[in-house]
Amino acid sequence: MALLQISEPGLSTLPHQHRLAVGIDLGTTNSLVATVRNGISVVLNDENGRAMLPSVVRYLADGSVAVGEAAQAMQSEDAANTIVSVKRFMGRGLKDVGEISRLPYRFADAPPTGTGQGSGMLQLRTVAGVKSPVEVSAEILKVLRNRAEAALGGELVGAVITVPAYFDDAQRQATKDAARLAGLNVLRLLNEPTAAAIAYGLDNAAEGIYAVYDLGGGTFDISILRLSRGVFEVLAANGDSALGGDDFDQRIHCWLLEKNHLSALGPQDTRLLLTHARAAKEQLTEHAETRITAALSTGEVIDNVLTRSEFHTLSQNLVQRTLQPLRRALRDAKLEVADIKGVVMVGGATRMPQVQHAVEEFFGQTPLTNLDPDKVVALGAAIQANLLAGNRSGDEWLLLDVIPLSLGIETMGGLAEKIIPRNSTIPTARAQEFTTYKDGQTAMSIHVVQGERELVSDCRSLAKFELRGIPAMVAGAARIRVTFQVDADGLLNVSAREMGSGVEAAIAVKPSYGLSDGEITRMLQESTQHAQDDMHARALREQQTEAGQLLEAVQHALEQDGGLLSQAERTLIETQMGLLRDTLQLADHLAIKRAATALNDATVSFAQARMDKSVAHVLTGKKIAELGEK
Amino acid sequence: MMQLASFDFQHNHFQLFGLAQSYQIDTAQLDQQYRALQALVHPDKSAHLPDAEQRLAMQRATLVNEAYQTLRSPLRRARYLLSLHGVDTQEETNTVMPLDFLMAQMEWREAVSEARQARDEAALAQLETRLQRETRELEAQLAVKIDAEKDYAAAAASVRKLRFMEKLAEEIHAAYDAIDN
Numbered sequence: 001m002a003l004l005q006i007s008e009p010g011l012s013t014l015p016h017q018h019r020l021a022v023g024i025d026l027g028t029t030n031s032l033v034a035t036v037r038n039g040i041s042v043v044l045n046d047e048n049g050r051a052m053l054p055s056v057v058r059y060l061a062d063g064s065v066a067v068g069e070a071a072q073a074m075q076s077e078d079a080a081n082t083i084v085s086v087k088r089f090m091g092r093g094l095k096d097v098g099e100i101s102r103l104p105y106r107f108a109d110a111p112p113t114g115t116g117q118g119s120g121m122l123q124l125r126t127v128a129g130v131k132s133p134v135e136v137s138a139e140i141l142k143v144l145r146n147r148a149e150a151a152l153g154g155e156l157v158g159a160v161i162t163v164p165a166y167f168d169d170a171q172r173q174a175t176k177d178a179a180r181l182a183g184l185n186v187l188r189l190l191n192e193p194t195a196a197a198i199a200y201g202l203d204n205a206a207e208g209i210y211a212v213y214d215l216g217g218g219t220f221d222i223s224i225l226r227l228s229r230g231v232f233e234v235l236a237a238n239g240d241s242a243l244g245g246d247d248f249d250q251r252i253h254c255w256l257l258e259k260n261h262l263s264a265l266g267p268q269d270t271r272l273l274l275t276h277a278r279a280a281k282e283q284l285t286e287h288a289e290t291r292i293t294a295a296l297s298t299g300e301v302i303d304n305v306l307t308r309s310e311f312h313t314l315s316q317n318l319v320q321r322t323l324q325p326l327r328r329a330l331r332d333a334k335l336e337v338a339d340i341k342g343v344v345m346v347g348g349a350t351r352m353p354q355v356q357h358a359v360e361e362f363f364g365q366t367p368l369t370n371l372d373p374d375k376v377v378a379l380g381a382a383i384q385a386n387l388l389a390g391n392r393s394g395d396e397w398l399l400l401d402v403i404p405l406s407l408g409i410e411t412m413g414g415l416a417e418k419i420i421p422r423n424s425t426i427p428t429a430r431a432q433e434f435t436t437y438k439d440g441q442t443a444m445s446i447h448v449v450q451g452e453r454e455l456v457s458d459c460r461s462l463a464k465f466e467l468r469g470i471p472a473m474v475a476g477a478a479r480i481r482v483t484f485q486v487d488a489d490g491l492l493n494v495s496a497r498e499m500g501s502g503v504e505a506a507i508a509v510k511p512s513y514g515l516s517d518g519e520i521t522r523m524l525q526e527s528t529q530h531a532q533d534d535m536h537a538r539a540l541r542e543q544q545t546e547a548g549q550l551l552e553a554v555q556h557a558l559e560q561d562g563g564l565l566s567q568a569e570r571t572l573i574e575t576q577m578g579l580l581r582d583t584l585q586l587a588d589h590l591a592i593k594r595a596a597t598a599l600n601d602a603t604v605s606f607a608q609a610r611m612d613k614s615v616a617h618v619l620t621g622k623k624i625a626e627l628g629e630k
Numbered sequence: 631m632m633q634l635a636s637f638d639f640q641h642n643h644f645q646l647f648g649l650a651q652s653y654q655i656d657t658a659q660l661d662q663q664y665r666a667l668q669a670l671v672h673p674d675k676s677a678h679l680p681d682a683e684q685r686l687a688m689q690r691a692t693l694v695n696e697a698y699q700t701l702r703s704p705l706r707r708a709r710y711l712l713s714l715h716g717v718d719t720q721e722e723t724n725t726v727m728p729l730d731f732l733m734a735q736m737e738w739r740e741a742v743s744e745a746r747q748a749r750d751e752a753a754l755a756q757l758e759t760r761l762q763r764e765t766r767e768l769e770a771q772l773a774v775k776i777d778a779e780k781d782y783a784a785a786a787a788s789v790r791k792l793r794f795m796e797k798l799a800e801e802i803h804a805a806y807d808a809i810d811n
Contacts, residue, residue: 019678157678187677231665324810331806390678398669425699427673427692452807487688488673 019157021187021389022148023195023381026137026161026175028087028217028244029348031055032375033144034382035152036391041199041379044151052374053147055217057139058082059128067143076275079104079267081126085246086140088218089133090178091170094122098242102250104267121174134178141182153545158185160385162377164219165191166239166325166404168450169462169492176489187388189489192216193223194234194401195380196346200371201227202383202397208341209235211329213359213367214377215322215349218244222325224333224340230397236332236423237404238325243318245281245349251314252277252306256292259304269296284308285351312354319358326362332423343367348374400425403486410447410456419484422452429485433499436480440472444480448494467496543592547580550596554603557610564609576602634670637690642714643697653711653776655701664698704769705792708776708785717782719789731791738798746805754809758802765795 022044025032030052034043043051050069058071059081066074075082083105089097094107106125123130141161149156161179163172172189179186193212200206206227214221221239225232253273257263265273276294283290289307296302330337343359345367350356359367384399403426408418419430436444445466451459470478482496554577562570576599583595644651647663669675671690676683700706709719727735738757745753768791775785 188674231669233665327810328807331803384674388674388677396669398665398672399674400668400672425695427688428695429692485688485692488691 019389019391020148020152020154021157021159021382021385021391022144022152023160023190023378023383023385024141024144024162024179024184025192025195025378025381026087026140026163026178027055027377028085028219028246029055030217030374031140031144032378033148034375034378035148036382036386041382041386043375043378044148046147053140053143054084055086055140056082056084057086057136059126059131061127063128065128065139067139076268076272079271080106081128082271083124083126083131083136084271085218086133086136088242088246089122089124090137091168091172091174092122092133093120097122099250102253102270104270121170134174134181137175137178138181141179141184145182145184150541153541153548155542156184157389158187158385160188160190160195160381160388161186162190162192162195162381163490164214164216164239164241165193165221165223165234165237166219166241167490168241168405168460169407169490170460171241172490176491186489187385189491190381190384191221191223191234191237191401191404191490192219192377193221193237193344193346194225194232194399195378195384196344196371196376197223197225197227197232197380198383198397198399199376199380200344200368201225201232203371206342209335209339210342210344211326211340211363212344212346213322213326213350214239214346215355216244216347217349218242218246220244220322220325222322222329224329224335231400232397233400234402234423234425235335236329237402238329238332239404240321240325243321245278245347247318248281248315248349248352249274249277251318252280252292252311255306255310255314256302256304260300260302262296262300266297269298272296273302280306281311281352284311285353308353315352315354319354322355323358323362337363340365344371344376345369346373346376401488401490402426403428403490405450405460406452407448407450407462407484407486407492408459409482410449414456415454416449416451416456416459420486424486426486426490427488429483431481431483434480434482435476436470436473436478437475439475441475441478442470442472443468444470446482446494446496448484448492450492462492463494465494465496467498470498540587540589540592543589543596544584547584547592547596550599551577551580554599557603557606561606561610561613564613565606569606573599573602573606637671639689639693643701643710646694646697647701649701651711651714653708653773655707657702660698660701664694667694704772705789705796708772708789708792711776712782712786712789715782717786719786719793721790721793724790727790727794731794735794735798739801742798742801742805746808749809751806751809754802754805758799761795761798761802765792765799768792768795 020035022033022035032043032051032053034041036042045051046053053068054072056068056071056075058066058074058078060066071082072084075084094100097103100107108123108125108130121132121134123132124136145156145159159179161175161184163175167175176186176189193214196212196214197210201210207229209224209226212221212223212225214223219239219241220243221237223237224235226235256273256277257265272294276292280290280292284306287308289305292302292304292306294302340363343363343365345356345359350359350373356367356369402423403420404422406418406422407420408416409432411417419432420428434444443466445464447456447461448463449456449459450462453459467480470480479499480496481499482494485493485495487493554573558570558573565573576595580592580595580599583591586592642651647660647667649655649660649663668691671687671694673684673687673691676687700710712719738761741757742754745757768788772785772788772792775781775788
């Protein structure tokens with residue numbers, strides 16, 4: 001592309017050289033995508049002007065997939081194949097998900113994955129086959145990626161995906177795998193409250209110590225940050241990765257069952273009542289009472305009135321459950337309530353009056369609600385994505401985040417020994433030496449766990465691996481150095497090597513719940529088989545964008561330097577431009593490419609002439625000596 | 631102003647932050663230097679660069695975090711400083727402690743355990759305040775032994791005492807968590 005390569009000396013980069021990057025808030029209930037445009041972070045809407053994509057994925061018998069509103073509309077009718085709140089299953093086994101009977105899904109036993117020996121992530125049986133939560137999440141991410149690429153007119157350099165701060169390694173790894181499966185280059189996994197703090201802090205030039213209270217659809221986070229001169233330093237994070245707005249819906253759901261003496265509903269009615277429960281919850285934010293009416297598949301009709309004060313009583317202990325992480329985070333940060341300058345509220349569930357009231361009472365101050373709790377995370381993620389993509393925004397800032405849960409290994413007696421304590425600033429690494437306890441021992445198994453509890457059985461098992469090939473020595477002579485490295489995404493890598501004899505064996509470990517690269521490749525191949533159409537659409541969009549940029553550049557050049565051309569040359573170029581404009585109307589990316597190449601060829605000598613002219617312009621008035629230094 | 635080119639993995643923690651090698655340090659200066667250094671080396675600054683650059687950034691940032699945490703904690707700073715002087719603090723092996731210190735430790739443990747059983751947060755808070763005061767006194771003694779008297783053997787004994795105090799602080803912390811549950 002001859003013309004595009006010429007930029008005027010001394011001029012800044014062309015707009016299309018801005019590297020396209022987005023921030024994605026992959027939420028339990030809704031997901032959003034945002035980007036930085038002209039220096040301002042904006043949420044990208046779908047073609048109907050909607051910012052929020054319901055995090056709902058429906059699998060159909062013909063193998064097609066519906067995501068968002070269309071899937072949500074069918075969630076009661078086709079409950080078993082319509083996955084809502086999949087985020088709660090990410091990196092989780094069946095035993096981790098309580099109340100399975102109350103969920104309208106058919107769960108499948110999962111084979112262990114990766115190199116670990118722990119049980120794998122749960123899976124869901126649908127009409128389109130068995131799906132892992134990673135695959136379901138990838139469907140949501142694909143829709144957002146397509147939305148962003150259509151809106152921005154080009155391929156994304158990468159994305160920042162947000163995760164709850166209290167997500168453990170398995171949940172983070174699963175999120176990253178989902179993004180890779182959706183064809184996204186993950187620039188960073190960013191903690192949701194931290195993303196909110198960035199958006200809020202940069203917007204308000206905030207200085208001091210802030211708390212971010214983030215109650216989402218399925219997760220609760222509290223983060224305490226120090227904001228000072230462009231540095232966002234997370235002092236402590238805490239939370240509950242299985243507590244969110246969904247649980248408030250469940251409370252209303254249970255109340256309905258009790259009121260109407262119902263038990264053991266089918267998947268369809270369960271989803272129906274949960275949907276009504278959510279609507280009732282939202283109603284009670286504005287109104288003192290709400291009426292719930294629903295017709296069950298059995299013909300039975302439900303008609304109840306729920307008052308705000310009854311709802312507050314029902315959900316009281318859920319609100320209380322968020323206060324314990326608050327106290328812990330403050331203690332970890334060695335701070336008092338009085339040290340907190342402001343409390344930023346994030347997540348749709350913080351709209352509930354009883355939540356706002358509890359937070360206000362705890363901190364003794366009115367929480368900050370002058371930002372959209374649904375959008376602020378995506379907006380902050382976009383700001384970080386812009387920075388990570390290498391687009392210099394001018395205002396330099398730095399984020400120092402922490403790992404939320406301690407990492408350790410199993411020692412004698414099933415006890416967990418902490419290697420990296422929670423709230424360590426990342427990236428971080430710690431090495432520990434171990435030794436053999438038997439003569440001639442040539443192997444040693446290492447069990448990596450995450451959590452705060454003393455017993456291994458109360459912590460999350462991340463990986464088990466065996467270090468083999470230790471040279472046979474007397475007990476205690478071998479020195480095995482195990483290194484834990486946590487990267488800036490909060491992801492762990494463990495390696496071990498035997499140092500006693502100079503023989504080194506190293507092993508990198510992926511957590512039990514992570515997918516191996518081979519599995520990712522297989523899933524990617526499967527999805528591309530069904531995605532020929534997608535690829536065509538994408539190629540077309542890319543060609544259209546490039547052709548548009550080429551036309552613009554040629555037009556600009558003609559206006560500026562048209563005088564360098566003979567009439568014949570000018571006519572040829574203008575003819576090719578016309579042809580290219582015509583093919584732009586066709587949905588044929590190859591035709592567009594041909595026309596663009598023809599225009600490009602027609603402008604080669606023009607480009608050369610412009611180059612000569614601009615070089616001559618730059619050289620004018622310079623001495624030979626100055627030229628020699630170049 | 632620091633520059634990335636001058637970052638040296640061979641530097642000790644004090645050199646890394648441009649601080650004089652002593653127990654007493656200007657923590658405000660350390661905080662400031664830490665942020666300035668992270669602003670240079672943090673992986674976020676090289677996320678758009680090739681993998682090799684990103685790995686290097688992770689290693690640099692990891693070292694800076696490790697060095698900062700070491701110097702920020704009085705106990706870890708003392709231990710590190712003594713190791714630079716070739717003195718091992720023998721916290722795991724040398725358990726010889728003055729009798730009165732051990733007796734005091736026993737009493738502390740019992741008090742914490744009682745408060746935990748009684749779910750008495752006020753008692754814990756009192757114990758914490760007292761512990762902090764005694765920890766400060768020990769740290770002040772350490773400063774004299776290391777910086778003024780350069781009596782590293784005596785300093786190592788104080789580090790071992792401080793380690794006991796740290797364990798107590800951890801127990802108080804765990805007791806708060808237990809009461810919360």
